Amino acid sequence: MFNQYYKFDSLGNKSTLLINPTNKHLYRFKAKYRDYHVIIEFYDFNFAAIKYCDRKDIKSPKTAYNKIFNDGDAFKVISTCVHIMFEVWRTHKNMSFVFYAVPRDNIPEKRLLNKEYVEDYKRTRFNIYKYAMLNMFPPKNFNQVDDYHNCIYVLLNKANVNKEKSLKTLGEFILSNHDIIFEPQ
């Protein structure tokens, strides 16, 4: 499932002139029916956040990350993003990763009463991404940390000597910026 991926290109690194994220690195790949952009945001507390979307949606963050395309290549697209994370890890050996898997909406009406189904349906993306992380990033190098309720996943790099402090800073950052992360403008 995660062995096949699209060839990707780096479009370079750009400073944001902000405190956080400090830099953004853009990657691009051509999938079966569309082009994707992958954005790696670097934070000064040694974290990189990964986001991906259709190239056409890059300027519409409110809708860019919750679209689902029935192109039949979802796993190959996800696998490409995972390999881009690997590329970032190779060049930033102490870097930890974080991502937010936007919950699915449009729950089928006839299933609304089945709470277990609804919770699983909402977290389809989260569960697939988590499965990818568990299978590809070794426990020798990373602590795997998740917040199932909020669909947040963290790969905490063991090479980071201040990993507990980094995780605490990340938690505080999300708390103080959760309107940006969960309701992007």
Added chain:
Amino acid sequence: MNSNKNSRVVKSARIYNDIAVKPIVFKNKQTNFTLTFKVITPKQQEKLRNPAYKYFSID
């Protein structure tokens, strides 16, 4: 980095390399937004994964 006086770490725990730890909970008192980070131990990871996959390695 914004400092937020209304947020606090409710529960914290050390993270050991191979030992299960308690969840780390962050709560924003104003919005009631709560984060609960749970660490998946290496043992749990081995149970949850498909051994057919090969881990990435930078060694």
